[in-house]
Amino acid sequence: MSTLPEPGGTGTGRGPRRPSSAGRPRSGAADQAIVAAAxxxxxxxxxxxxxxxSVADCSGVAKTTIYRRFRNRRELLRHALHSVAAIPEPAADLPIVERVIVLLDQFRLGIEEVVGLRVVATLLLEADDPEFADTFRAQVLAPRLELLLRVFQEGVAAGELRAEVDYRRVVDLLVGSYFARHAIDGGVERDWPRSALDLVLPTILRAAPTAG
Incomplete structure (x- = not known):
């Protein structure tokens, strides 16, 4: 009589082996709590x-659970910043000026209500945490500035804005005015997006053709 096990069996009469788990499944609720706390x-x-x-204390998630996801605080910070990197674009059918105002307001809210003004100090005092400063610039700041630039370029293509203007400098002026107002006055007015843009509009708007 053959003593070979049945296909898929173990030879012990206990049936087929189940594949072992490669690790505990991640909890979506724990992930959200970790990011929110960070x-x-x-x-x-x-x-x-x-x-x-500090994230474990704030989130109520065990340190061992956090360490299964992130090797150190730097990985955790990168992940938290990545979670807010997405930028909702303003409706394409809005006038260019209104689209820019929406993006500037999103920029303001992102700094003040999502990552906090303390991040601005870290950017200015880069020696305190240069890796975080680089990560913040790459994941949060740069994509927002590039989107602003793209909207200006679309305004040029649509014939609403002047083509000879250096729009990277325009973006620098607008965003720089935000940080300058915080440094000088400790904050910006809620209408900062519109008031800042109003200062550069005479330079960038294409003059309407005159009736001949």
Whole structure:
């Protein structure tokens, strides 16, 4: 009589083996709690205070659970910033000026309500945390500035804006005015997007053709 096991069996009469799990499944709720806690600490205390321990205390998620997802605080910060990197684009049928205002307001809200003004200090004092500063520029700041630039370029293509203007400099002026007002006055008015854009409109708007 053959002693070979049945196909898929173990030879012990106990039936086929189940494949072993490669690790515990990640909990979506835990992931959300970790990211929310990291962003809250970032906004309220700055990047230096975002540690595995502080996120565990703030989120209620065990440190061991966090360490299964992130090797260190830098990975955790990168992941948290990536979660807010997406930029909702304004409706394409809006006038160019209104689209720019929407993007500037999103920029303001992103700094003030999502990552916090302490991040601005970290950008200016880069020696405190150069890796975080580079990550913030690449994942959060640069995509927003590039989208602003693209909308200006679309305005040129649509014939609404002047083609000879250096729109990278225009973006620098607009965003720079935000940081300047914070440095000088401690904040910006809620109508900052429109008032800042009004200053450059005479330079960038294409003159309407006169009736001949």
């Amino acid at each position: 962003l809250r600490l970032l906004a309220e205390r700055g990047p230096a205070r975002v540690t595995i321990e």
